[in-house]
Amino acid sequence: MTTIAVDAMGGDIGLDVTVPAAAAFLRQHPETRLILTGDEARLDAALSAHADVRPRITLVHAAQVVEMDESPQNALKNKKQSSMRLAIEQVKSGAAQAAVSAGNTGALMATARFVLKTLPGIDRPAIAKFLPAANGHLTLVLDLGANTDCTPEQLFQFAVMGSELFGALHPERGGARVGLLNIGTEAIKGTEAVRETFALLQNSRLNFIGNIEGNEIFGGAVDVVVADGFVGNIVLKTIEGAVKFIGGEIKAEFNRSPLTKLGGIAALPALKGFKQRLDPRRFNGAIFLGLRGIVVKSHGGTDATGFAYALEEALHEAKADSLNKIQAGIARRLNETAATEAAA
């Protein structure tokens, strides 16, 4: 039995999204329970429509809500009874194996870091996400915005965490191929921090395949792409924008004339399939990595379908025992590095 804590008030819409998503998720996964944090009376009322799964839901009343534009400092200091904070505390206490929130990213990261603390050997948590690539491949990219400036050591830690997470979630792949996002394949390319990271990665026992360029994110030849949070966030948003733009261009072409409109009707099954393939809701669920607990961030503006995918992501992580594997992996890699340095 896996229990996931859900910040039921988080996100642009709140419980009109989180409650139907929670109910659908429980129907899909009979072996799970949920703890919903938020306004107990409102949650109880909203749950009356989901009597079949109600016995597997526990409510934890939260008198406060972290606003979507609230500063992390303010949330930490003045929102100790927020639905976000209480959801994370369920993980801290062991009542839940993971927490999911669609609340504001900065506040969620600050709260998660404060309540759960970072893993031994990790300076700063990172945000990671699986992105679709060729042939159904999924590529894990991190950091997506938690850390604007990163030292080579921190980037190396991201590589270790990403590699262990990928291995835990996709054991069938026999280990992760790690790439460093850069502007060319040669070791001399990139910023100073990236060049030093290249050296650290090359001297490690990670399966480091070298520098990769932006286009290779989609090629399927790399499993974990490492970047600082500034570059990673810009890349993520650029991809989101490109997908939306290209979708719009396709639509415009099919609307161009009666002939192309007819063609569009005939092409509907394929176009629908294509839309589903790249539906951003299917890739909802950013993973906070490096904390002593599993935290998944849902997109703030997603709907119940999207939020349910974030719950799936959290369940997948919890069931794969990813946290222990990451922790063991960090300890092992740090020992290897120490051994290499001692031998040198």
Place this chain on the structure above:
Amino acid sequence: MTTIAVDAMGGDIGLDVTVPAAAAFLRQHPETRLILTGDEARLDAALSAHADVRPRITLVHAAQVVEMDESPQNALKNKKQSSMRLAIEQVKSGAAQAAVSAGNTGALMATARFVLKTLPGIDRPAIAKFLPAANGHLTLVLDLGANTDCTPEQLFQFAVMGSELFGALHPERGGARVGLLNIGTEAIKGTEAVRETFALLQNSRLNFIGNIEGNEIFGGAVDVVVADGFVGNIVLKTIEGAVKFIGGEIKAEFNRSPLTKLGGIAALPALKGFKQRLDPRRFNGAIFLGLRGIVVKSHGGTDATGFAYALEEALHEAKADSLNKIQAGIARRLNETAATEAAA
């Protein structure tokens, strides 16, 4: 009459691409002439198939070729008779108003900088490119890889150059809206260099619309997107990869079953139109900005159609008198900044 110098040996393929492109370009633009630099005998033979435009082509013999993987240092030192160098020297001498090469980017930038020098007030040249955006809009993005690390002053110079170039090439738009590529809209977001650039831009008389995120490149609400060459290059490659990946996904969906295949046939006109809209060859031609001469870099692996687009880009720039406008713009902006500082 506009004359463009063409490095006829540059690129992965060389004159089998450049010569047909040159001939097609001349047929399209009766008011132009071309100077082709390269192996005179081979060029003369290749041009026998294009007798109609031959009178508008001048050959300049070049005994050397810069290899695609040659270091900029080596090209500068040992390839003084290369087709690339001689093409740029045509601009320096005034024989041509622009130079186009599909040769290696590093060597081309180093050579162009050495031969032409940078414009007064500009520390380092940048690479800029127009990318497609919503509603047929074109967004100019720079720097795309010439400068890995940039100071706020250099990023500000990129903004000035980009703004002036956009204004020169698209006078109908009444001035460029400049955005700074960042990870959020607030002034406090981003790296130190980016935050300082934000302040410089906000205190300038440029039409600065603030920070923009990656997705906004495609929105049509910004004309010039400023980033350092590390971020810009990764963004450019990511977009190229995303376009290719999404194209592949569409293809895969139409190939999924006999039904979707039939739909694909009916949808052919629209799919063809879509493919043309985003054909990377149409956006070929990266602009070197900040030099005392117009230099356009074609993609090394493009075909004759793509190379002809790079020639179009150079012609557009030359006819718009972009160089003088950029130079005047830089002088004006620097005076404004000096005046602001004096007033402060």
